[in-house]
Amino acid sequence: MDVRTPELEDGQHLWRLAKDTAVLDLNSSYSYLLWCRDFADTSVIARIDGEPAGFITGYTRPENPDTLMIWQVAVNENFRGHGLASTMLHELADRTGALRMETTITDDNAASNRLFQAFAEKRGAGFDRRPLFTPDLYPDGHDTEYLYEIAPL
Numbered sequence: 001m002d003v004r005t006p007e008l009e010d011g012q013h014l015w016r017l018a019k020d021t022a023v024l025d026l027n028s029s030y031s032y033l034l035w036c037r038d039f040a041d042t043s044v045i046a047r048i049d050g051e052p053a054g055f056i057t058g059y060t061r062p063e064n065p066d067t068l069m070i071w072q073v074a075v076n077e078n079f080r081g082h083g084l085a086s087t088m089l090h091e092l093a094d095r096t097g098a099l100r101m102e103t104t105i106t107d108d109n110a111a112s113n114r115l116f117q118a119f120a121e122k123r124g125a126g127f128d129r130r131p132l133f134t135p136d137l138y139p140d141g142h143d144t145e146y147l148y149e150i151a152p153l
Contacts, residue, residue: 006045006055009040011036013045013052017074023109024072035071042068042096043083044088053079056088060098070096073112084114090122093153099103101125101153104145106134 006014011033018024018032035043039040042058054075060132061067070092075084093101105112120127132147 001048001053001087003044003046005040005045005087006036008036009042010045010055014057014074015053015140017052017055017076020073024074034133042092043057044095046088048079048084052076054084054088056092058086058092058096060096061102062149065106066099067074068093068096068101070079070101070103071076072111073115084123085111086119087113091110093119093123097123099153100149100151102150103148105148106143106145108143116148116150125150125152125153 010031014025014032014036015029019026036094039057039059044056045082046054054073056073058068059071061069061083061118067138070089073085073089103112103116105116107113117127119125128148128149129146133142133144135144
């Protein structure tokens with residue numbers, strides 16, 4: 001397994017992996033290219049036997065550069081259930097040196113809920129969850145996104 005910083009050419013793979021999950025909000029292919037250009041240092045892509053197997057996109061919060069905000073986590077269905085998401089998350093946290101981590105998750109995303117709870121437990125970090133974006137804030141309908149705050153890392 002190779003977990004590394006994504007390059008511009010990886011944008012298409014991030015888009016396809018996100019699309020294939022059928023769970024994530026799919027962004028435009030342009031946005032994944034932009035992400036690989038502007039936020040590569042806070043993101044990872046994993047390859048297994050040369051095949052794109054998963055990715056995590058993240059960014060540091062402008063008003064709090066010690067906080068790594070995780071945007072999306074995707075794992076190809078052929079590689080699920082083997083700890084790939086956890087490996088990528090720990091790699092990214094270690095590489096960035098972030099002191100805090102945040103993400104948002106809907107209640108119906110059980111895999112992500114388990115991933116971030118287990119991550120906090122393994123790190124011995126505090127874990128807080130509260131509503132951040134409620135349905136009334138979305139013009140097109142969306143479930144509540146809960147903010148997960150994990151610290152210290």
